[in-house]
Amino acid sequence: MACNGGNEPLLLTEQQQPKPENNCIASVKSRKLRRCKSAPMVEPVLQESNMNRFFERPKSIFDQVNPHYKRVATYLFIYLFISTICFYLVSNQISGVKTYGILDSIYFCIVTMTTVGYGDLLPNSTATKLLACAFVFSGMALVGLCLSRAADCLVENQEILLIKAIHLRREANSMEMLKEMETNRVRYRCIILSILLVILIASGTIFLTTVEKMQFVDAFYCVCSTITTLGYGDKSFSTPAGRIFAIFWILMSTICLAQLLFAFAEFYTESRQRSLVHWVLTRRTTAADLEAADLDDDGVVGAAEFVIYKLKEMGKINQEDIELIMTEFRNLDVDESGTLSPSDIFLAQSTR
Template sequence: MAKNEAEDPLLEEAVGSSLRSSRSNALMKRRYRHSKSVSPAEQNLQLQHPDSITDNKLDPKLVLLILLSYITAGALCFFLVRYQIKGNKTNGVIDAIYLCVVTMTTVGYGDLVPDSTMSKLLACIFVFVGMALVGLLLSKAVDDIVENQEVFLVRVMHLRDKCEMLKEVETNKVKYKFLTVLIALAMFMIAGTLFLYQKEGLDFFDAVYCVCSTITTLGYGDKSFSTAGGRVFASFWILMSTICLAQFFYSLAELYTERRRKLLVRWVMSRKLTPSDLEAADLDHDKAVSAAEFVVYKLKEMGKICEEDVAMVMEWFKILDVDHSGTLTKTDIPSTS
């Protein structure tokens, strides 16, 4: 009993501290909560010293610089071999940029195609580099942008104060991410349809058809951007809309997974305990389950942590417990001064 009384206040103190700081640090904690590559000591340091955190997310400015460098290099190469490319041409520079974008996004309308060994080799190189760039860099940058828009979406929908909005986003992160991406995708589709209808002279149905075949990278080529202005617009629109669609399907899958997870949590918290549950929850085998042991057992049952996570933390605890007392005190922690 004494042991349980010693453990429970520690648990209550940790929970209380977490609740007090959850509103101000909700978005910061979310970035590290699911990271399996960060050690417990590093996570504790990050939460105690948020100003010293090195964000592992990509800097959008760096992504933009890499993207511009890629498109500039690709456009320059395609411009140099412009006479080895056949199709419906408008302006040499615009066509080169346009061909680079439709190549990197794998849209491939077919209105401009390589017609020599050199130009085909360039196309092969740039399509692989472009796919890697979209997959590894741009999708992460777009995800950061979407994350930053979640608070704005909550503000529009609920008009709550800052702390309420942070808490709402933290609780329903996946849902608001899905809604944000869905709204962005709809806006891109509407913009592309209106541009093709008004500027490219397509009828409304063909404009919708061209938008759908483009953002899915199907690119039949029977309908495409044929004017110089249209290709300037397409160079930006194709890039963003195809990435947005990929984010939409990812968010949809994430939303489904989150729903299943919440159902599992509800089932775990509502089912009746059995003697075998108490036996499994008794980590120290003292024939009694403390609050801390119960929390760990339920988290394992919900799938939030696994046996390996518990073993790793316990090993870390044993290392810190230099006097082998079974508890941690200030004397176990070396002074940093």
């Protein structure tokens, strides 16, 4: 049974490779080594699928992510279409600095949905005021829920490209790259969003000084007031060209800043989580820990039991998660042996 090849792992590392002259003993040895290793079967499969995701995503971006973007783009288009039509129909009840009817309507929608609210265009009738109230809530939800997620995906793709670019020089292997990405995902996100924000601030400031003929300080002040959605409104986009630029720029820059703040918060949370993980892993294991970790009461703690105990301590899983899975386990474990074998599965599924 110890020499039975059926239970051998599919992939053996160089150290584990059994020598041909003494296959049986080597196999026992390798079994011992394997025992201490986690999931020899699952590991290559999972990593492979991760690898595929890692390497194929930028290529297959239009296959994989497109349905999501399409949906978000559709929502945005529907929202903008309806609100633009509405505000265009009541444009005589909107006062302020005007350019072209339809352009002003789109600009007003964008300024409202991102909650910038300059106040350079103002609803001045009961109907338009209530309309603005309705659209700001729906717009806020749209920006907060849908667009942020779409931006999330875009940034993730940029991260992958950035890490690839960094590693192109070092000629590291793909496994290292994958690990690097998993470990420093949030850090790369912060870097990319910071760079993007600086570009957006610079482009906005340059545009306002050149096209809207503002002074440098005023332009910078208007940019800051816009990306934070403060929108005092004393400085805003008042030319037709400015408003066309604003429609795209406001949407991008407000989402970018919000995402950056979110990434910083995530970075902070992850750092704390990491120190917790470090503490859990390095603290002294006591006999009481062993007793608590021993799920099947056989007096020793197996690898899987140890993993579950530590995961619980790290707060990654809770008792409820385990209970749910244990219920399913008990359903499948027809012979109540405490372990699942193919015969258990067969019996459990034939009686269902």
